[in-house]
Each structure stands twice: as structure tokens, then as C-alpha cells.
Amino acid sequence: MSLYDEILESLEISPQRISKTAERFSHALADSSDCCGLKMLDSLFNRPAGNERGEALGLDFGGTNLRLFLVQIGGRGFRLVRDKVINIRHDRLNLDLTQSSVDGSQLFDYIAAEIGEMVDVGQDLPLGHCFSFPFRQADRNTGVLQEWTKEIKTGGVVGQDVNRLLEQALLRQGLVNIKPTALLNDTVAALLWAAYLEDRADIGSICGSGHNSSLVDGEGRIINVEAGNFHADILPINRYDTMLDHGSSNRGAQSFEKMVAGVYLGELLRLMLLDLSHETGFFPSLGLASKQLTVPNSIHSHDISSLLASGILSSGGKPVCFQPDEQERIQRLALALVKRAARLIAAAYLGIAEHLDPGLNHHHLISIDGSLYEKMPWFAAFIRTGLDEVMGERSHRIETRFLKDSSGLGAALAAIITTGP
Ligand code: BGC
Secondary structure (H helix, E strand, O other): OOHHHHHHHHOOOOHHHHHHHHHHHHHHHHOOOOOOOOOOEEEEEEOOOOOOOEEEEEEEEOOOEEEEEEEEEEOOEEEEEEEEEEEOEEOOOOEEOOOOOOEHHHHHHHHHHHHHHHOOOOOOEEEEEEEOOOEEOOOOOOOEEOOOOOOOOOEOOOOOEHHHHHHHHHHHOOOOOEEEEEEEOHHHHHHHHHHHHOOOEEEEEEEOOOEEEEEEOOOOEEEEOOHHHOOOOOOOOOHHHHHHHHHOOOOOOOHHHHHHOHHHHHHHHHHHHHHHOOOOOOOHHHHHHOOHHHOOOOOOHHHHHHHHHHOOOEEOOEEOOOOHHHHHHHHHHHHHHHHHHHHHHHHHHHHHHHHHOOOOOOOEEEEEEOHHHHHOOOHHHHHHHHHHHHHHHHHHHEEEEEOOOHHHHHHHHHHHHHHOO
């Protein structure tokens, strides 16, 4: 068997594997002493009542592109007053606040200055801070970062209360009227928002640069699963997954996320192509392209989206030249990677639904946000078919639905909840 075929085979996830992974995932959710890595962090937020109202800021800090929303919320709906994107890494401006050489105060000063540009001077506003990294909290307004994920490494933040860092930076900018009153994970914010709009939502998930899910437990509490840290023998880890892990900034952690999240898909493809370039004859152009492929993390998930849509692969912003038949094979490889990610996520969703409702007697609404789910060709469809294949006629019991901007809007809702009567 050629190396190419071997790789394709290693990426296949059979329906049996989906079921077994779901079962393993479900066990891990039920038993917190299980060593499968699910952190099950209590968000300290409950399912919303649905009658919340007010005006607030929602800051969505989920990766290198932060989103800021100013919204008025009420009547199970909202009015967007203003929003903006805050980039903390910008190649063209030579800005990178994600490196370990940068201090946390620099990072938060930059964010606070950007917030200051969007709000009216003197307006009192609570701010919900949706911070999408693992943190432990003692109350709804504080949270100590346990570790960075998704290749962010800014110094002086791990071990610190990130909401105090934000609050102090806002004060340094003279923004005394902006009060960070809530801190929550993006999956929690997404679920809070979905459950505000529709009572039935009981699972929230992010499929973007990172991956994770949250759930409403039997007592109405929203629990952040930290699904990305799931690891178990059932995961079909291949040698490229291991290579990626060894080269990552959080070696040994987030095994599941490294197979399914946008920030890693491009790197997995690059490692595979580089390996294939050593096989003579099969991919003649790969030899020439291999120089372009030696730069780690030079293929991004949006490059994979364009490859799937147009057949053209870019690395480091430049198209890599291949013959048409090679292009087709590379596309197949990328599609197999995307399919693997989606089917593993389907397994995690099934595991969560089975944990909440062992007989799957009820309807479950999984509210999903994130660029991979929204924009990656086939991704959402692969999750659906993965569920359909193993659930058969009960498949409609798990509904997956995209809800745009739910983490930012949920953060604003959280701010209103924490300041409400
Ligand atoms: C983080 C989670 C987050 C997920 C999605 C992961 O890397 O650990 O806290 O929810 O990304 O953004």
C-alpha cells in the first residue's frame, strides 16, 4: 500500500468507532475521576430565565480575532447597537501580542484601548468577558487561567485572574464606567445565548480555531466540558497527530482538539504533504513545493477551505503549484482530514447527549458557533451523516444548529444576568 493510501486509511472513522468513542466520552462525562481529561468546569451560570433585559458589552476572546458587541437585550431577542473586531495579531501591522515575550498587561491595554474607541464616553456599561481558554473560577466575575491553548503564549497571564487584568487595563485607559462583571467560556456563553432564545437548547459547542462543548446538567447548571482535552485509546491517533503534538506549545494536552480544531487542520495537512514529498514519483511537484511546506503552521484552516472549494492550496499566503491530478489527490487528503474531524465531533456530541439522556428519549438541541462549522465545506454535513449513520431513525433526537455570534451575545447576556436584580 502506498503511503498516500495508508494515510487516507488512517483517517477513516467507521460508524463503529463513532459509537465506541461516544460511549467512552459518555463514561468520562459521568465519572470525574476518569482519566480521559474532561475538566467539567462549573461555569456558575444556570440556564437563563428568558426575561433578562438591559444593555451590555460582550467581549469574545476566543483566539487572535476578538469580537466586541454592544447590544440591547430583551424579550428573548436583541438589538445590535455596534460591533467591531480586535486583532491581537496582525501580520501586516507587525503586531503580535500572542508571544511569550509580550506581557499580559500589554495585551489587555491594547484590548481596553480598542474597547474605549467603541463606547460613548461616560456611559455605564457592564461587560461580559467570554474567554475561551481553560480557567478556574471561584465566582462569576473572576477566573484564573490554567494554561493557554490554540498556540497563544502571551507572558504573565497563566495563573492570573484574567478579568482583573482586563479591569485594571480599563482603569488605566480611564474607562471607569465599563465594568467587567462576568467571565465565562465561549461554549458556556453560546449555550446561555441559545437557551435564552429557545428553552430547548441543552448543549453548546464551538467548532472554530478550537473545539469544546458545554451542557446543562440535571440541576440546570451550565458545565464547561473542556472536550478538547479528551484523550483515550479509542482515538485513532496517527503519526502526524503525534508529530503535531510534539511540535505544539502544549505538548501532551488537548489531544482531541488537535485532531478536530481549525488551528491544527492545516498543520496536519502540511506534515502529511511533507512526508509524501519524500516518496518519489507519486507527487512529482511536491519535491519542488516542499521548501514552501517546511515552515510550521504555514497552512491555515481558511487555506483548507479554499483548497476544498477551488482545488488551489496556499501556504504562507502563496499558492503552492501542483499538477491538476496532484491537486485532486491533495484535495482528497484534506477532505479526509476534515471528515475525520467532523465524525469525531459527532461522536463527542452523541456521548454528551447519551450522558444527559441515556435512552435518548428526548430531543436535544446543540447550538454551534465557530468558523469551521460555518465556513468549512462539508464540515457540518459530515457531523450530520456521522450521527445519522449510528443513530438511524433516532437521529432527529439530536439537532445541530448554527447560531452566529452566540458567544459574544451570550457574554453580553451574562453581564446583564450578573448585574440584574
Ligand atoms: C479551549 C476551550 C474553548 C475552545 C473553543 C479550547 O482551546 O480550551 O476553553 O472553549 O478552545 O474556543
